[in-house]
Amino acid sequence: MLTAQSLACLRGDRLLFKNVGFELNAGGLLYVLGENGSGKSSLLRMLCGLLMPEDGAVFWGGKKIKEDAENFLSNLTYIGHLNGLKDDLTAQENLYMGARLAGSEVSEESALAALAAIGIARCANLPVRVLSQGQKRRVALARLWLTDSKLWVLDEPFAALDAASVDVLASRLSQHMSNGGMTIITTHQDVTINAQSSQILRLSS
Amino acid sequence: MLTAQSLACLRGDRLLFKNVGFELNAGGLLYVLGENGSGKSSLLRMLCGLLMPEDGAVFWGGKKIKEDAENFLSNLTYIGHLNGLKDDLTAQENLYMGARLAGSEVSEESALAALAAIGIARCANLPVRVLSQGQKRRVALARLWLTDSKLWVLDEPFAALDAASVDVLASRLSQHMSNGGMTIITTHQDVTINAQSSQILRLSS
Amino acid sequence: MQWESWSAFFNMGGYAFYVWFSFGLTALCMVWEVIALRKRRAEALRLTQLLAQD
Amino acid sequence: MLAFRRRSDVATTLFFFLIVSSLFPLGIGPEPAVLSSIAPGVLWVAALLAGMLSLTRLFAADFADGSLEQMLLAPQPLALLVLAKIFAHWLICGLPVVLLAPIIGLQYALPNDALLVLVFALLLGTPALSLIGAIGAALTLGVRGSGLLVALLVLPLYIPVLIFGAGAVAASQHGMSSQAHLSLLAACSLLALVLAPMATAAALRISVE
């Protein structure tokens, strides 16, 4: 469903990568690996349409993502290095508002349920400002329990998580893939995720 | 040299931990482990004097750190979750200015050497804004190659680093300990660091 | 010809300061701009040559 | 969307407006004639600056914490989201100024009908300020020294609003009709309403790259 064709990325005056292409089908998992600064995050942003490729294009269901933006975006969930949380709002408010912004109808109860799923129900009513690093990350990741979009693009989701949460998240990902979802993920840690088909894309600088 | 006596930490209306105490001598390594939100970062900040303990006290060479602040602070290097880098300055400038701020005489060449040691000499003249997550972290960590302070307090230094950099950092830590330094570290990853004596402090919530 | 002598010309009917300052400033700006651009170009070429060498 | 901002922001804007506009009587002296002649200009400049102060941070927090990326990836048209955000900004920073203005106008010994015109002009003009300002705020995201840069970009564009707005009040003070000024002001706001959200959306896309 998601196809990338001969993508190239120029940052400043450095060509980070070129001729990157792949095809990702329902139930597929794509690991993007590489050292720090090899361009993983840049690639992920390019796949979401946040960054313009220097060359090549990204297709969703055969159409360029720029041309069919609304359809593509309503099938996409992206979680980057930044959590995208408002420090002053509580965890639950953050989740609830975020989902409304993304255009999905979410009740406050289901937001609470998502927080419970990733093990931070206790923090639901604390402002995000006071949460620990890992708890903040978990609030951001709780979105994955609320969304029904097909394509998940996750940039180092495991960073800052403790071992238990890593397992919870990995099993959520496996479940998503077994429902026919697709996931693109970067990580520096060794985590096993079950998927019908998984590929590895290695960027080298 | 560093002694903590029956520390207690109250955050909001929750008692995160109490009665935490340990003694760390020259060449010693202390792992602080625990799940997200168990209070690791809070403990580390308390040990640095950034957070006032609810109960108990921290001693450096037998004196309370508040009472002998200047001596303690000139022996301390703390790297927290946040990198403490200025987006607009280049990596090298950041390192150089940071060291000057901390009161140590550092030349621009040695700043460059430190960046080289952690493998990002190539980014020395780029503004930190454009660096990748892991590269930023590495710039922050390069301070460890410039400082001669005894006590290092590192909050999840391995987060966002690629495998090669983790090794480089681990061997730097081992070297520090073999020179009689002390390190307090938190991490969610499995990393082996050689030390003359290492202890584990487990916080549970 | 308008002017009886060179000194009359330079005097500009008593408005010498204003007239010559205007023209002088304009000329100065233009000359400065060209010189600055030549310098910038030389610098850019020097850098590219340095880069091309290694 | 509205919950994103806080009540204290309203207070800050109001305070700022109040302080800037009460400074002049202190600096210039209490003669009502002089005061009322400069009142329209001073009040409008104060409103302009008060709006601008809060504008610089319209998108900055969203940018730093990553919510802006999420906004860009939402399926709704970006210009619409932007418009909602600008509207919220206006409700918080524009409207209070409109409501406070007559009170300050009284301090400046403005006659009643001029006060009415003042309120009306602010009501028509402040949306344009928020709209134009948003473009500047979006363009300067993640740029160094952005606080003052935004002022440099936006203030020249504010000038027509300022002129028509202050002109309307001055006209009514001199017993002339302020009709023309007010309709020009409304035209400015309408034009901004049409163009600004799109321009802001484009600027945001550029800034996030």
Place this chain on the structure above:
Amino acid sequence: MLAFRRRSDVATTLFFFLIVSSLFPLGIGPEPAVLSSIAPGVLWVAALLAGMLSLTRLFAADFADGSLEQMLLAPQPLALLVLAKIFAHWLICGLPVVLLAPIIGLQYALPNDALLVLVFALLLGTPALSLIGAIGAALTLGVRGSGLLVALLVLPLYIPVLIFGAGAVAASQHGMSSQAHLSLLAACSLLALVLAPMATAAALRISVE
């Protein structure tokens, strides 16, 4: 410390000051007599704003990126570091304003001796603005509802500086001696110099906890 800021910041401050002070004639009208009577107030407000816009975020960036923690952990006394930072801020934002002021004064048709007093008053007064502002900036860090707090704390403290500063220029315009105003201004700055760094340091420690 100084390298933390850039040359382009100076330029931005200057242009901001220039633009803000050209806004008033646009709002008020071009008559030289009126303009020169409001000039002291206008120039002082512009200076205040140029300073304040950059001040509010004096520590915010340090706070967000963690350099503030590092500052607190440096062995030097915190008040000294703070003072250096404030001084750098003044060099970048205060001094340029002082130097540009006479040119803008010309546009406002100020007489020569008033121009001299203006420069002198700004030179004495702007340090106080930076110093007092720093306290507010430190207190705003991470505190909820900080906007209101800072407005309440800082603006009343600014008012004396503004009154004395504008008063000095106005006095010389009216042919009176501006001696008294200037000495009061100097007293404000001295007092701020003694108290502000310590207060700021304390506020920073509280904010970081």
Place this chain on the structure above:
Amino acid sequence: MNINWFKYSSPQTFYPLAGKMIPWFAWLAAILAVAGLYIGFAIAPTDFQQGEAYRIIFVHVPAAWMSMVIYIVMAGWAAIGLALNARLSAMMAQALAPTGAIFTLIALVTGSLWGKPMWGTWWVWDARLTSELILLFLYLGFIALQSSIDDPRRADRAGALLALVGVVNVPIIYFSVKWWNTLHQGSSINMGAAPKMAATMLLGMLIMALAFWMYTVAVALMRVRCIMLERERTSDWVKELSVQGIAGVKS
């Protein structure tokens, strides 16, 4: 035809072309300037009202004209750059801005040098003066924005957007300022009251304006060549160019 355009719109082919054009424009500018100055100082008669001071007009008005023309041209290049994602257009826009700002400054300064003997004051808040001042701010905003963004592609696009927004606003600003000034009958001076110009004066001004125009083209081409060298430092064609060494310096 189409193919040709694409060929010349790549920096690689435009660079030598620009190099060849610069001398032509430079010489044209010089010749026209000499002619204009000759007409301005030798042929044009003394103004019976203003005396010789009016001769400032021969730099003042051309500079003022150019300052406006350049802004429009700049916005045009910016629009093309934004619409077609063409690097060269964005670079042209960037190359024009400083020259435009300089002309604006010249118009302002020569204007006040004129105003002092004529009106007895350096500055009045006249409509024309004020809108010229605002134009200076617009230029400076453009330059400041571009120079404070590190990534050149982003700087191009942000600058282009600003220029476009500005160009929509310039007429609005101009008319609003004009209106503002005519409604307050404050200033007794009115520039429109300048005496009807003699034909020679008009000719002199036109020739000077042309000279300035040619100068602008030459300088903009020079600057765009510098920008290309700086931006495409690592690309093959620039490397080749510098390997050819002296050739690169000359052409």
